[in-house]
Amino acid sequence: MIKRIFCITLLMALPALAQVELQQKNSYEPPHFYFDALNFKADSGNSRLDFYFQIPYDEIQFVKSGNEFRSSYEISLQLAGSDGTPELEEVWDERPSCQSYDETTSRTISSSTQRHFIVRPGSYTLQVAVTDSETKKTYMAQRIFVARDYSAPTLSISDIMLLKTSTSSSDKRIIIPDVDGNVISQKDSFEIFYEVYFPELRDSTLATTEIFGTKNKVLYSNAEWLHGMKTTQRIVSSIPKDSLAMGVFRLNISLRDSASDDAPITANATRLFSIHFPELPLSITDIDKAADELRYIASLSTIDSIKTATDPLIKEKIFIRFWQNYNPNPSSRTNPAMEEYYNRVA
Secondary structure (H helix, E strand, C coil), X not given: CCCCCCCEEEECCCCCCCCCCCCCCCCXXXXXXXXXXXXXXXXXXXXXXXXXXEEEHHHCCXXXXXXXXXXXXXXXXXXXXXXXXXXXXXXXXXCCEECCHHHHCCCCCEEEEEEEEEECCEEEEEEEEEEECCCCCEEEEEEEEEXXXXXXXXXXXXXXXXXXXXXXXXXXXEEEECCCCECCCCCCEEEEEEEEECCCCCCEEEEXXXXXXXXXXXXXXXXXXXXCCCCEEEEEEEEECCCCCCEEEEEEEEEECCCCCCCCEEEEEEEXXXXXXXXXXXXXXXXXXXXXXXXXXXXXXXXXXXXXXXXXXXXXXXXXXXXXXXXXXXXXXXXXXXXXXXXXXX
């Protein structure tokens, strides 16, 4: 569980916060940290960057201090235009602490933070650097960030946020973003959040939500009419996972003025997300197929025990237990033997 959690309360009269973009890696190593940068309309009508950050405790150095363990790291955020000119530069420190040594080496407990910035419309390169104050190690990542122009009185949409959880009462909703973009922990479905901005009250739009797999195949589609009871409509939708296996997917929401097949798209938002067990290399997208590929080193009974398990979590546990026998460093969060084996298979 995340040690410090993003809790965002969406009061009916307040602007909502956030979406989350998937960071893909070229290697099979888990990323050192996760971040999301999402575009929303600010109260003033300006474009807003909502930044969410999360780093597992095992990626930062803790030092014993009295009865607790303390750490410190610096986050540097830079938003630059196509010509390299900085639009935004921010640097700040985070100082997480915990009570036990086991927490300091945990991959499942994280230090988290969030920031919000007003930016000019445009396309930017967002670069994030994290420097551990104790070890002086620096990790970097970057992605493209597009800030929409919300000043025109036209129908528009925010970015899409993946949610870990959401709860609601009579006048508010609390949402917790899924910063790493992996919805494997959600059981039968996962939730998303986005905002639609109507130029006038009582306007309507048809919102179509689609999920695309490999070769641009549509795996899920749902359309619903949204009505502008307020100029800013905040939407939380649930998406079933039963048609989705492990892998990386593209989620798209398009707005149209009518249900006609040839109706033009008036606004659109898209993002990537994944369904993947964190303990497995990214090259494994199907455990049954990965079990079949064990035929060079595993018995038929071992392969059958994996493939016949009906619960995905049980299936993964049996698979991981098999590979632990080959792990040269059982205490490591990665298994070099498994990664090398499936790299060669791939």
